[in-house]
Amino acid sequence: MLRCGLIEDAFLTLADLPTPRARNVPAVLARTLTREALDAALLDHHALLAKRRGRSYRVVVRVAGRQPFRREQVEAAFLRALAALLPHWVPARESAAAVEVWVHVAGGRTVVGLRVSSDELAQRRYKRAHLPASLKPTVARALVLWSGPCPSDVVLDPLAGAGTVLRERAEAGRATLIAGGDIDPAAVAAARTNAGRQAALALWDATRLPLRAASVDALITNPPYGRQHEAPGGIEALYRGLLREAARLLRPGGRCVVLTGEPAILARVAPAALRVRARHRLLMRGLAATAFIMERR
Numbered sequence: 001m002l003r004c005g006l007i008e009d010a011f012l013t014l015a016d017l018p019t020p021r022a023r024n025v026p027a028v029l030a031r032t033l034t035r036e037a038l039d040a041a042l043l044d045h046h047a048l049l050a051k052r053r054g055r056s057y058r059v060v061v062r063v064a065g066r067q068p069f070r071r072e073q074v075e076a077a078f079l080r081a082l083a084a085l086l087p088h089w090v091p092a093r094e095s096a097a098a099v100e101v102w103v104h105v106a107g108g109r110t111v112v113g114l115r116v117s118s119d120e121l122a123q124r125r126y127k128r129a130h131l132p133a134s135l136k137p138t139v140a141r142a143l144v145l146w147s148g149p150c151p152s153d154v155v156l157d158p159l160a161g162a163g164t165v166l167r168e169r170a171e172a173g174r175a176t177l178i179a180g181g182d183i184d185p186a187a188v189a190a191a192r193t194n195a196g197r198q199a200a201l202a203l204w205d206a207t208r209l210p211l212r213a214a215s216v217d218a219l220i221t222n223p224p225y226g227r228q229h230e231a232p233g234g235i236e237a238l239y240r241g242l243l244r245e246a247a248r249l250l251r252p253g254g255r256c257v258v259l260t261g262e263p264a265i266l267a268r269v270a271p272a273a274l275r276v277r278a279r280h281r282l283l284m285r286g287l288a289a290t291a292f293i294m295e296r297r
Contacts, residue, residue, distance in 0.1 A: 005141035005171065008122035011102060011113025012041040019110045025069050026077035029103065029110055033081045041114040045099060048116045054098035055089040057082055060115075064283055065107040074103055078112075106283075124167075129190035131162045135222045139259070139284060140168040143220050146280070146293050147257045149173050153217040156180065156249065158206035158242065163191025163199065165220050170198035181206075207241025209249065216249040218257070225261030225289075235262055240269040247273040250296035263290040273297050 015032040022028045046053070059078045061071045078101060079091055092098075100115040124137045143165060147155075151174040157165045160180030169178050180195075181202035182188050188203050195201070204210060206223075223242055226235040239260070246256050256274055260266045263279070270276065270292075278293040 005168065006138055006145075007117075008136075008138050009102070009115060010117040010121070011111075011115055012044055013111065013113050014038065014041055014101070015110070015112040017110055019067075019105055019108050025067070026073040029074060029105075029112070030077035030081040033078065033085065033101075033112060035085050038085055038114075042099065045114055045116055049118075052098055055086075056092040056097045057086065057089055057099045057101060058092050058094070058097035059101050059103065061103045061105070063105045064286055065105075067105060074105065078103060126167055126196070127162070127164065127194050129162055129193035131187060131190050133224075134162045135164045135259075136284065137164055137168060139282065140164040140222075141172065142280075142282075143222070143257050143259055143291060144169045144172050146278075146291060147218040147220050147255045149175065149218070152176055154179070154215060155218045155220065156211075156216045157221045158204070158209055158219070158245065159221045159223050160191045160195075160199075160201065161187050161222065163193075163195040163201075165222065166191060166195045166199040166201075169220065170195070207238065207245060209245050211249055213248050214251045216254060217251060218255045219246050219250060220257045222259045236265050236269060239266050243270050243274060246294075247271045247296065250274075252296055254296040256294040256296065257291060258294070259289055259291045261287060261289045263292070266290075266292060270294070 014037050017032060020028045059075050061074045063071045082101065102113050102115055104111045122138060127137065149172050153175045154177045155169050155175050157180035160166055160182050166178055166180045169175065178198060179200040180191060181204040183205050185203060188201055191201055223238060250256060258266060273296060274294040275297055276292055276294050280291040282289045282291060
């Protein structure tokens with residue numbers, strides 16, 4: 001399971017509950033942490049991560065959605081709770097901690113877990129070049145799998161950025177050709193570093209691609225959302241040109257997977273030749289995005 005490329009972290013559950021509607025929510029959440037649950041999880045943690053010993057801990061908090069409290073308040077409450085439950089342990093601020101308690105507050109649900117994975121699960125050794133707003137490898141792998149990869153595929157990412165989608169497609173299995181490009185020379189250079197010999201790369205405009213019609217089996221891409229990267233002419237013009245090219249390049253039955261933070265715009269400009277088969281909502285670094293799974297009619 002840990003080798004599927006989709007998992008960033010693994011946890012032993014310490015508490016799973018509806019986010020309480022109380023005056024002091026952080027303190028109420030911290031009280032769900034019990035010595036019995038913690039002791040049982042620590043035994044499993046030490047068996048799974050035998051090399052990570054010591055008596056130090058840290059608390060990591062992730063909050064999604066609007067809440068009547070701050071992340072720092074939850075962290076402080078759990079640090080106090082752990083200090084009481086583990087009196088002979090010491091807190092550690094950085095990743096050097098022997099154990100990590102993570103608190104995930106997502107809307108109306110809160111899950112508390114003891115982390116039993118390392119940073120290597122979410123990170124990729126191949127990713128040596130980074131760009132602002134670069135796609136996380138695990139999300140790129142999800143897009144690849146939604147494209148239904150086949151060994152005979154000609155795969156295209158016309159807005160390749162740092163090349164994460166291209167490399168994840170190569171890691172997922174064989175293909176006849178994996179190709180991509182970007183209008184930014186720095187992005188093409190980063191993609192060349194990350195994808196290596198796994199992909200053919202070019203400097204181009206994704207709305208006017210120098211490729212023949214009906215030559216692509218799968219198009220997978222993550223275009224700008226207009227938040228960190230502006231598109232010349234605006235996001236709507238970019239999306240319209242991108243999807244027009246996707247409809248031209250894809251063979252009948254070809255798959256098109258596009259991740260966007262502006263689903264209303266993408267749905268409005270999608271040509272009739274691309275049929276939407278599914279939509280998947282994702283939450284990335286606190287921002288909502290939607291993956292459109294489309295098929296060439």
